[in-house]
Amino acid sequence: MDCLFNPAAIFSSDEQVYFLFRPQEPCLLEVQKTDCNGKSSWFVDDAVQKDGSLYALSPFDPLLLLLPILHAKRRQTAECAGAFLSLDDLLYDAGAPNLARLGDIPHFEEKLLTVCDVTAPTPDMQFFRLCDKKVVAWLRGKVDRIVAKFASYALLAALAAGEKEMEEKLILESRRHVAIRLLGDTLAPMWVAKLKESYGLGDTIASEYVYFDNVIKRPLAASNGAGEDNKAAAAKKTKLSHGQRTLAKANKEGMKNIASFFAKK
Incomplete structure (x- = not known):
């Protein structure tokens, strides 16, 4: 596994939430930590590991992570429903460069169709816009x-x-x-x-x-x-x-x- 990133950089939030991207069978995983307030430890072989923290990884719907990004980037106004953008533009964020890795998830563009309208000026080019x-x-x-x-x-x-x-x-x-x-x-x-x-x-x-x-x-x-x-x-x-x-x-x-x-x- 690689590509650890904190979406707080995307959401401008003080809350620390971390995710891992699994390259094998690409999947987004949420990382959660339990530490029992420092009152636990692990036996590893013949030694005691003082830090008894436990990390749990669970699948996380990438669309939930992207929702605020899709909402912001469509630039919706009272007069305009917003702009259509390419997948590369939607997944680009200078503060979170690893966000682009979500595009490696199988059938990711099909997933976007669940929450987005799409326009295709050519057969090999699609543009997406969030649909309420x-x-x-x-x-x-x-x-x-x-x-x-x-x-x-x-x-x-x-x-x-x-x-x-x-x-x-x-x-x-x-x-x-x-x-x-x-x-x-x-x-x-x-x-x-x-x-x-x-x-x-x-x-x-x-x-x-x-x-x-x-x-x-x-x-x-x-x-x-x-x-x-x-x-x-x-x-x-x-x-x-x-x-x-x-x-x-x-x-x-x-x-x-x-x-x-x-x-x-």
Whole structure:
């Protein structure tokens, strides 16, 4: 493997995200590191390796990496849909010269057609321009695949356990919210907003359920005139667990409420 690069140079972001390009069977891989806060080590043959960090490499869709570049380079305005550019021009960036290696991925130009309009003045020459409608359709495909296999993902299994009392429509909407939240880690806010809009998701969904300890929990019953029931519900609401009390005392500066992830932009 070679071609280690940090896309922060492309995105002008302070967040450090690294990728490797695998030359054999060309593929883009995301690099993630776990270090257990320096409290782990490795036994290698007859010696102990003090650094117990573990690097995990996982396939990453190159179109997600290119999306902000494609958006910027089309130079769209209110009067113009933007410019068509060649593949070489799209993959050229002085701050990230290794970006051009993505062109080595098999059928890469076909992948671009998933999110781009194309014009071909000659049979051997193609020019590409990002298309919002195609991007949203492509992202919806990812959301729908996550939703279809929601319960099979270990990360999301705990969330599915809290859906027993929820209506089928609400379950679908909540799972779409979760899927969009996961994809949102690699997307600009404008694409998250367009994706939510395509599903008709707004602020009302956030009031139907809340997330806590990775479980979807139904809220307390709304007032319906049953005074004693409401008093009991209020008493139950004020009873906090040890974890909740600890969280309440923690320094929350810079932290976002979970409901903010579902708020309409």
